Each structure stands twice: as structure tokens, then as C-alpha cells.
Amino acid sequence: MVVKRRLGTESARNRQLLVEAAERLMVEEGAAAITSRKVAEKAGLKMQLVYYYFHTMDDLIVEVMREHAAKRLKGFVRALAAKDPFKALWEMNRDRSSANFNTELLALANQRERVRAELVTRACEFRALQIEAVDRLLAERGVDREQVPAGAIVTIIGALTRAMAQDRAYGVDDGYDEAVALVHKALEWLAAKEATSQQ
Amino acid sequence: MVVKRRLGTESARNRQLLVEAAERLMVEEGAAAITSRKVAEKAGLKMQLVYYYFHTMDDLIVEVMREHAAKRLKGFVRALAAKDPFKALWEMNRDRSSANFNTELLALANQRERVRAELVTRACEFRALQIEAVDRLLAERGVDREQVPAGAIVTIIGALTRAMAQDRAYGVDDGYDEAVALVHKALEWLAAKEATSQQ
DNA sequence: GTCTATACTTCGATAGAC
């Protein structure tokens, strides 16, 4: 396992085709559909090329995760620059294909140790970024972050959007409008309470 | 596919062994580990017996889901009878193995139509029960259910517990204590606000 | 009800020619 004989070539055209095919399979048919044969077929290539560019299927999947995380990060930066960053963050988090992607990753992570490790790394990294950004937003709006910590908001929004995306994937989205309305209301009231209690 | 020739026997000892083995595999090794060979091995039986008691693997899995749902329902009724039903509901929802079980089901549902159908049926059924129960609890406490609808609370608690269980499964539980504290605080304030605004 | 034996499929991965 340690010594690998075959070549892996970086930044070649076919390699990129394979990664993109795998990413599409993940969203469209689920992680279970990412097999060497299906990925190659979707990319219009021969199955053996998968093993030319990646030593194992794990390597392919980890690469897909990296590229997906990079895209997500760009979207995050864009959201922060929007007029209403909270809304933009919310919308971004509830993006369907991205959330679907994450659901599949959760399943994969239960079977593949390397996927689990990569998932944890990316999740913590992204979470830290989100907390930092939300904390700054709260400070700008004069909210007491001891009463309403950024970590809590990020966690609640993340949980709601993730659960909603999962439920929608099999055709259920009851309750989320109500829940979101309640969260908004609660955040407003909390902010107002803090504002008045400081005066 | 429609006509099935072989026999399936109800309520036999080995059948129950197989269902229990499958359920343990689901929690311990993930849904992907539920194969005819592994289930039989875990049950100490021959692989072919799986196909004697269940026409297909889908049938086995659906049976596992049914028995799991039945257990869950019993736990729910028990939680409602507790001194602090809200807390009991929360604790029940965050039960690890049950939540883990659900995470695996989500993945399976993306691949197997019958699992998806069964999952939706059980989820809606359970959700309706929870809403009914929470609504009654809110009424007893004099909370205005127009401002704080039971559906929203059930959704938020469900999303938080599900996300927390998923994250914990791969070793992350940052933020949930904060989030839960904020939810508790928000619920209290909402209730208080309603109480005063009614007077 | 349970066993032996087996058909068929798909998977990950590799060897070696070109």
C-alpha cells in the first residue's frame, strides 16, 4: 500500500474531466454511483484511466471534495459582500445541490476513513470562517455577543439548512418556513432586548 | 418481479435474528454493511436464509425500519409522560444510536426507492405526533401558538438534534451547547413576551 | 426450513502492449 508504482499526472485535461464527472454523479445519483466504471463512462473515457490519474477511488473522491470546498469558499466570500449578508449566508447554506452533496459525503464518511478526515477538516475550516464573519456582523449591529454568540447562530442556521436540504431531497419540507420565521423573530427580539438593556 | 415463487415465513425465530443483525449492522457499520452475506454472518446463519425470509434486501431493510419506528414510538410515549416533557423530547431526539440510524437511512433512501417511501411515511407520521404533543404542551403553558407555532419548535429541535448527531458521528460537536442555550433562552423570552403582551 | 451449489453482475485494481 505504501509503495505505488504507477504514475499520476497533475493538471491534465482528462483528470479534470474525471473529477467533474464524479462531482456530477455525487449530486445526481448519490455517492454510491461513484465507481471507476461509471465515472469514466460519464467522462467519456476508459475505466482504467481513473487508476492512471488516481491511485485509488479514495484519492478521486478526496480531490472532488477539495474542488467542491474551494467553490464553496468563493461563494461564501461573495455572500459576505452582499447588501444583506445574513440573508445571503442563509440562501447560500440552503443551496440544494451543495447540501445534497454534503448529505452524500456524510454517508461516505461512515465508510471511508480518508473521506471522514477530509470532511472534518473542511467543516471546521468553513465553520471558523462563518463564525468570524457572523461575529463581525453582530458587532457592527451592536448585538451583545455574550448573549447571542456567533457560534450559536452559525450552528442553528447550519443545522436548519442541512436538515431542510436533506428533507427536501426526499420530498418533505414541512415546517421550515415556520421555523425560519421563528428564528428571525427570535433574533430580532434578542437584538432589541440587548439594545434596550444596554441603555 | 411481480410474481414471487419462494416462501417467506412470518414470525419465525431466524427471521427475527436476521432483522436484529441488520439493525445492529446499520448502527455499527453503516447501511452499506447490510448485505445478505454480512447480515447472515452476524446472525450466525447461512446467507441463503436471508432470501428465504425476505424476497429482496429491500424487504429486509424495510422490515428493520418498521421495527425501529415502533421502538421509537414507544420511547416517544414514554417521554411525554415525563415530568419535563420538553427536556425528555430533546433528550430522546438526541439519542445517538437512533440518530445515527437515521443518518444511514438518509443515505439509503437516495439509492432505494422503497426505503425513501417508507422513510417519508414514518417521518411524517412521527412529525405529526410530535407537533400534536408539543402544541398541547404549549397550550398548557399558555403560550400563544400563533407567535410560537409547535411546528416551528419541532422543526428546530429536530434539525438541531439531527445535525448534532451527524456531526458527532465523525467527532465534531462544537457549537451545539451554545446553540441549545440560545434556543432555550429564546423560547423563554418568547413565552414571557407573549405572557406580558396578553395582560 | 435449511443446505449445497451456482449463475450472473459489478466492483477495485493491476499487468503489460502500444
Place this chain on the structure above:
DNA sequence: GTCTATCGAAGTATAGAC
């Protein structure tokens, strides 16, 4: 870099003897 050819493991499912 890409192809033909191939292995061995594991999966679902069935036939038929006992």
C-alpha cells in the same frame, strides 16, 4: 498516456436436494 485483457472479491438472487 491510453489501450486490451484479466484477477479476485463481493454482491444479489435462484434452483434443487434433503
